[in-house]
Amino acid sequence: MPAPRLVPEPTHLQSLPGLFTFEMTTTLKVSPGAEPAARLLRTLLGPATGLPLPARPDGSVVLALDGALTGLGEEGYGLTIGTEGILLRAARPGGLLAGVQTLRQLLPVEALGGEPAPGVVWSVPCVQITDTPRFPWRGAMLDVARRFRPVSFLRRYVDLLALHKLNVLHLHLTDDQGWRMPVAVLPRLTEVGGVPHGGAYTRAELAGLVAYAAERGVTVVPEIEMPGHVRAALAAYPELGNHPGRTYDVWDRWGVCDTILGVHDEALDFCRTVLDEVMDVFPSSYVHIGGEECPTTEWHTSPDARRRAVAEGLAGPEALHGWFMERIGRHLLDAGRQPLSWTEDGTDLPPYFTVMPWRDSDHGRVAVRRGHRVVMAPHRTTYLDYPQSTSPAEPPGQAGEVVDLRTVHGNDPAPAEWSPEESARVLGSQVQLWTEYVPTAEHAEYLTFPRLCALAEVVWTGRHDWPGFQERLRHHRTRLDALGVPRRLSPTSVPV
Incomplete structure (x- = not known):
């Protein structure tokens, strides 16, 4: 029997003879602290298999949480499958959740469906697996500001991430073209900014998403753009901008808008108020505050901004960007959160920020040498809005690059030539799906897969075995x- 073809590939896998078959009478033995993994296993397998999997003291499928286990870390697990039983062990709850996803992949593919599959024998091959991730941050950014997606889609996206042992959903909630985050004391943000391209979320919807994701080992990291990419906010509250008396529309074009927040106290207080609400909804230790693509033309022409630069002893209005980010970053630190931001070149933010280099992977090395912790997000290897190929059949996407499957698989967040000290500051990597040219949920999934599978392999296993990955991916498809x-798009799902 060939070795199981899993994505991502486990750290260590040994095939053993035989099969274990789940029956309607199969029971679970659940140790204290392992109940969430047991609930997830029932939730994921129930719709297709109908297996009730009740807990019994003598259950043949053992889920064991043992803090004394060494070498597995926060998300590692050990999985032993014999003909008479299964033992899934981990030192931390996240490891058990990862092991549940491996069990799910070992079952016949029908187990992944949402409808009953009568007549299928629910057998898994006997194996010995020890599995630990290379990086603690393994994620995907989804832009719901340009194109709103309902919570039902976000939950499905979480399920797809979790299947691949990705543990971060980075939600890009605000931009020039839309504002999706509700803020109770600033209702016009969603009343005005939530209108284009679909709508806005309620607080209850987002809190429910956070809980749903946590049950699957996924953290939802919110992003609120500032001080640029804020045209939707200024359409709602124009007094936050640099031109008193001017009104704005939510931007109806793509690209970089030169309308940015002012640097007066009211604008800073606005950001703090929004982030307080964000932190109340999202318990993530990281909060992303954008920071990229911020033209400073308005600050150069604004008397108030020029006066602020002089009063703060800055070299000029362009230095207000770092000043602004530092003020807001400190607010997050004071609240016990870690500020996270895009970085243009690795040198533009205080070292206590965790940064995402997106322009060039070399900027990641610049950033770690300055003391930053880094999540690598270089556009040439992680941007999924770029086309997957040069084929005429490939739907048009973001102009300028082709990011194919092998390119994503070749991404190395911490290259071998980096020193151990530099590599230690790399938290991991994530893919980005900007949605200017992604009008439907079907299109979003088409662009995500199978490239997300390659990213999962990179950040979990860390191996770059391209032939082996291709072979496993054929089955994983x-x-x-x-x-x-979807493997291809329907004619109605094309960019506009």
């Missing part, structure tokens, strides 16, 4: 098929 992930 049948899992994606069972989940309804």
